[in-house]
Amino acid sequence: MTAAPAGHAPPTTPPTSTGRTTELVLLVFAVVLVAAALMIVELAQGEPLTWEVAKFVAAFAALCAAAHLVVRRFAPYADPLLLPAVAVLNGLGLVMIHRLDLGSSRSDELLKATERTHNADQQLVWAFIGIGLFALTLILLRDHRALSRYAYTLGLGGLIFLAIPAILPSSMSEINGSKIWIRAGFFNIQPGEFSKILIIIFTASFLVSRRDLFTTAGKQFAGIDFPRARDLGPLIAAWAIAVGVLAFESDLGTSLLIFVTVLVMLYIASGRVSWLMLGLTLFALAAVIAYQLFFHLQVRVAVWRDPFEQYDTYGYQVAQSLFGFATGGLFGTGLGSGRPNIVPFANTDFILTSFGEEIGLVGLTAITLIYLILVVRGLRTAITVRDSFGKLLAAGLSFTIVFQLFVVFGGVSKLIPLTGLTTPFLAYGGSSLLANYLLLALLIRISNAAREPDSPKPKPKRSVDSMATRAVQRP
């Protein structure tokens, strides 16, 4: 035997690290971060440090552990950053909701004291249910491509689900003036959050099945190749229904979200910017018409242009939100030391304002970057996964997260007009949390497929050389 020549290492198997250790370390970090944030809140609010705090942290740690174990067992190759990013967001959200609970009854933080709320406990319950749904999805759905087979069923289900609040009487569907709920006794569901995911699944599947449409041109008009109407018909119909229903329910945020996500998926599938341009032109037209038709849109735009002009009425929320952001400044007042409760809907639509006030621009930037990590890792999954359906689905799901963040954050900080949407994972609300954990499960499932090594080809038991061969002389 001679030593192998230098620089020519013997062929070894590639590192088989699946990233699970990285994930675990990051999750531990998330738990520590959340525990620290919670302590700061308790101290700043002058609350005694009791076992409640420890229980809260333990519950959160248990959530993380459960999620990690499920991923380890059922999606061992998944991207190790997705789950920790979500854990940090969910954890910080819980801390802020708890902090707002504490502030809700303090008259020195509010203009008028209200009753002490207990939203954090409820949100924790939702997080447990969310993780349950997450686990269930990963356990039952072993291959994301299976979803493609039920695309039409899921899409139709999504639309029906979405339309239910519009049909139900207001007493069963309206909360705070938004008719986007299904009120079912002990809990309320906002179907739009789930429908969003179902429609993305449908769109991804539909676009993949009609992919050839984009390569073989139909009619050409103004430099854009249009497929025949009947080929895109179902998609456009589904899309129109979704957006129409939402417009009817005045859920501008969700309708904008679905509109733009489907458009982006269309762009990804076709690879043609012209489709994007066409969509945006249509959107602009629709926006102008809607602006003329709907008073509440005019109000939104007027408030966006100057929230202080109608301070006492429509502009109040946004104006208060801006006060909150400004008070926070660069570094914030410190967790538990600000007065985020002054802003209406501080734990739902305006939870980013609460963070902006207490952890400042620096903290908000950190939170935003965590979202960006989540989204970029999702898009990376889309690039690496081999099947087109998986690509479109992962890209669509990832994009909705960043676009939803854009609509919410942009709305509360007066970058764009305010539309009612919740901040994924951060804001208080069961439907939103459940739907987003479902979304995360799908992303992790696709990511697992993307990073899973090629299933090794059945190797011959022995090499050809070592086989007992005999030279047979030709006669």
Place this chain on the structure above:
Amino acid sequence: MNKPIQRVAVAAMVLVLALLANATYIQVFKADELRDDSRNARVLLDEYSRQRGVIVASDGTVIAQSVPTDSKFKYLRQYPADPRAFAPVTGYFSFVYRADRGIEAAQDSVLNGNDDRLFTQRFMDMFSGRDPRGGNVVTTVDPSLQRTAYHELANADCAGPCRGAVVAIEPGTGKILAMASTPSYDPNKIATQDFTEAEKAWTALTGDDADSPLVNRAISSLYPPGSTFKVVSTATALHAGLGASTRLTADARWRLPDSDTYLSNDSGSTCPDASGGTVTLTQAFEHSCNTAFAQLLTEKVPGKKVDEFTSTAKSFGVGEDPAGIPMPVAKSSVGDIGNDLAALGQSAIGQRDVRLTVLENAVIAATVANGGTRMRPYLVDKLQTADLRTISTTSPTTVNSPLTTDQANTITDMMLKSEQSTAGSQSGIASKTGTAEHSDSSDGGETPYAWYIAFSPNTNRRIAVAVILENGAQGQNSYGGVVAAPIGRAVINTYTGGGR
């Protein structure tokens, strides 16, 4: 498909960058403006949980203070000493209605501790770990005088609750010794931490049927001065070289120049002590004869009569932009007389468009009392840090000298005589009464404004006062000498120890 996905990733980053750029704009560049917005409740909440400075009277009597509470708000603003009497001075500081009126509003930055002059204290407090505290305001108000002024005013003989004001000034310095206004209010009721109660109190004070108790009638309201303005008219004549013995018409009725309008004496009769149909200026002043003063200004004063009158009024501070005391003061004015001698005749007796604040009328009295030298009135004597270290003292400021000493003595002499012709007269007081018509209708059916301006020339504790009462109980007969004079005398006597 990978290329478009990469582009989408870039788009995602662009979206996030746009969000962060916008957040930077709001949280860094626009932050100061938004933080300082008066509608941003956080600022008020901060102030409410910080120890605001005290407001004290000249002898150290606390008239506004913040006391620690057990409630969620750390401090409660209290007005401990006769709050209704001191309300025009203190104003109020309420969580719901903020700092408004009085010293609370005018010295807000010192009291809440944000004033730059308190920087050192803030800096030291930060180091010693103390909560930041506000500075103190020492006013010029004499507490017993303020109480007398308010209670005399509130308990006067009025049709319904008395509406009126009293201002007392130390002539030599311009210190405002008392500033009362009725009806008044209890600032404690607005400052309470029970916001429902505060709202109730507020509604009661601002309701339609309330007599505007929140209005400080001493500095915010303008009134026709009536005959008290004859002091300024007399000064105009003295400037023009006329003297106390100048003879004027004693007619009961007198036709104003270039018009068919007749001016009559208040009593409707000939001026008393007339000889040959005329009286001296002193006699006219003593008996407050309108026709004589109309003639004095429109006929006797040589040269540009209107200009002489308005410039004299201006030298007394009428029409001047009022320097803060530090509260905002309404601007007194003689109105636009133009070249109308008839208008001048009416203005000479303090009617037509002449409008004074009670403070300005007190300044006129104080100027005469001070030998003709006008001092700028002020209400804040000293500003202090929470540790009682003085950071600023107001020094008396001479504005000008509208009268020579001789002229001042001449007017003082006339005012001493005038007092003697007034009901309930008291020796040792120089005064001028006024009964100002202000009715819109020509029959003048409304109760006139009763005025009394006075000072005490022969005492060590010198004081000048101006009193107005809007609604004396005697209806049209609510003369200044009858309803306003007793209040003025009581205030002077409280201060000098004179009287009965």
